[in-house]
Amino acid sequence: MSPAHSHTFRPFRIAVLASGRGSNLAALIAARAAGRLPVELVGVFSDRAGAGALEIARAHGIPALALSPKDSADRTAFDESLFSRIAAVQPDLIVCAGYMRLISEAAVRRFAGRMINIHPSLLPKYPGLHTHARAIAAGEREHGASVHYVIPALDAGPVIAQARVPVLDGDTPETLAGRVLEREHPLLVASVRWIAEGRVRQAGAAVALDGRPLPAPLLLGPDQELHPPCESSTA
Numbered sequence: 001m002s003p004a005h006s007h008t009f010r011p012f013r014i015a016v017l018a019s020g021r022g023s024n025l026a027a028l029i030a031a032r033a034a035g036r037l038p039v040e041l042v043g044v045f046s047d048r049a050g051a052g053a054l055e056i057a058r059a060h061g062i063p064a065l066a067l068s069p070k071d072s073a074d075r076t077a078f079d080e081s082l083f084s085r086i087a088a089v090q091p092d093l094i095v096c097a098g099y100m101r102l103i104s105e106a107a108v109r110r111f112a113g114r115m116i117n118i119h120p121s122l123l124p125k126y127p128g129l130h131t132h133a134r135a136i137a138a139g140e141r142e143h144g145a146s147v148h149y150v151i152p153a154l155d156a157g158p159v160i161a162q163a164r165v166p167v168l169d170g171d172t173p174e175t176l177a178g179r180v181l182e183r184e185h186p187l188l189v190a191s192v193r194w195i196a197e198g199r200v201r202q203a204g205a206a207v208a209l210d211g212r213p214l215p216a217p218l219l220l221g222p223d224q225e226l227h228p229p230c231e232s233s234t235a
């Protein structure tokens with residue numbers, strides 16, 4: 001009998017960190033319910049008691065907790081209390097989905113290689129806030145979203161996958177954000193699935209796919225699935 005037979009199957013455990021509305025969390029929940037995401041959602045955490053994400057979690061029976069930064073002396077103390085609550089649910093992966101607070105270096109290091117973020121731009125372009133307005137102001141013809149591993153520097157970790165959308169004449173930050181958000185959901189679901197399946201992992205400053213460094217981020221196709229960059233190249 002192979003050793004695998006003596007192990008009980010343990011589903012991949014996801015914790016989600018969110019400050020706002022929670023549409024990316026809802027996409028993960030829906031994908032799981034549809035059998036397209038073999039993970040367990042073990043907790044949703046927020047820095048805002050009023051976050052829509054918490055309500056969505058509770059409606060689906062997922063443990064949800066908000067901690068107020070005002071109750072901690074500083075960022076390090078806040079993150080210590082937040083991330084020890086997160087550690088208590090034993091996540092294999094922490095997904096930051098609209099978490100609007102900088103994370104202390106200690107917390108990032110504690111979960112190195114086990115924390116990802118979804119950011120609404122084609123990183124390394126437009127880290128930080130107001131990405132849609134900045135892309136329009138710069139005259140970009142293309143914009144999008146990125147899923148990346150979290151490192152101490154803001155929005156600067158190795159990029160796993162991206163979804164690209166056109167910028168159209170007459171776009172406002174709101175119309176462009178809507179077009180990007182529609183692609184964020186399948187992008188996040190597929191990225192989490194590839195990590196849960198063990199295909200994608202962080203390898204230092206790079207991302208490894210099936211054990212080999214990825215030369216460029218995976219791309220979300222019209223089929224809502226990720227594709228290695230070379231597959232979509234015409235060269």
Ligand code: GRF
Pocket residue numbers: 018020021022023024025097098099118119120145181184
């Ligand atoms: C998304 O645009 C995400 O990329 C950004 O914040 C937004 C969160 O949206 N980091 P939601 O709360 O998941 O609806």
